């Protein structure tokens with residue numbers, strides 16, 4: 226008997242994700258802007274709003290599809306007070322400044338007509354202090370919402386996320402709290418046909434509640450994707466069948482050490498990855514979300530000292546690695562930025578189609594991944610790791626793809642496995658060894 230939801234949705238391992246911070250991607254309707262929006266492109270502060278919205282995302286679906294993106298992950302969109310909206314005030318209303326529920330309906334419809342998908346950010350550990358239930362519970366000790374929160378003697382008088390008084394934590398031991406949050410999980414999957422949830426701060430939630438979210442999502446749609454924000458090792462969540470995949474921050478750390486900062490050689494990098502690979506069940510490796518950036522980390526290009534060659538190398542690796550690769554909005558045009566809020570700058574639309582080679586590089590990587598099933602579903606092997614050079618193999622019975630890369634400042638010759646290979650870019654036949662200029666890579670397929 227198959228247990229419901231044990232198998233992650235099959236579409237994930239074929240997906241290319243794109244993460245959007247909705248206030249900063251595209252302003253499709255200036256008419257819904259909150260008061261005091263800043264000029265597009267000004268450097269963000271923790272409190273600035275720029276007027277981006279879901280209508281803007283809808284406007285740019287051609288751009289995203291052309292890039293090779295097949296799925297979107299939006300950071301929180303429900304009504305809240307801040308620009309990041311991790312302080313939810315109503316789990317059943319898309320923020321009117323993002324276009325409201327109507328804009329989400331339109332966006333999901335347009336995505337599905339293109340065969341694309343959408344996952345939303347579920348913030349179920351805490352709400353915002355402006356949430357009406359919290360407001361009432363705080364004012365009135367006799368309120369039915371009083372037991373929905375955890376009251377404490379110490380300041381600020383209640384349990385809150387990471388000591389942040391604006392984010393009161395839900396009391397998940399109270400059955401009505403769980404039911405309220407699970408009804409939101411259910412509602413957006415069934416009524417708006419979203420394709421899954423990214424669960425915020427999973428490591429702070431009671432594991433049983435995460436399992437309940439997982440089961441609830443799969444009951445509505447067995448093909449729903451349940452992704453966890455897990456900064457540590459994800460193994461326990463997979464053991465307990467509570468998630469389909471994690472945002473692969475552990476992989477991200479390795480990419481930063483090897484490609485961006487050049488602190489590790491390829492031997493250490495490949496041993497680190499192999500250890501991670503073996504720590505997760507195979508299905509979890511293939512259905513995790515692999516990333517070069519997110520709204521919580523400095524931009525990869527910035528970590529790489531602004532060198533686009535290193536960004537391209539890391540992107541090539543990401544698109545050749547198992548899991549669903551994700552592009553953090555703007556990385557593909559070379560947007561830079563340090564720690565939050567600097568990593569949440571406005572999308573610089575003037576950098577698209579201006580002879581900028583980066584978007585084309587990302588487009589080619591996505592196209593390669595879509596063209597070669599071995600890159601999405603093949604087995605993983607590290608065939609060579611020496612100095613700053615690396616050879617990664619992805620193989621299925623019917624095809625074999627190699628990523629050969631030189632992440633160092635010297636030209637290098639890298640030995641190839643026996644056989645004749647075809648270089649993807651030039652179409653030339655290769656055997657024996659491949660010479661690569663500094664900071665460059667090549668994809669090879671086995672000639673049949």
Ligand SMILES: [Ca+2]
Nearest residue numbers: 254258276278
């Ligand atoms: Ca707007």
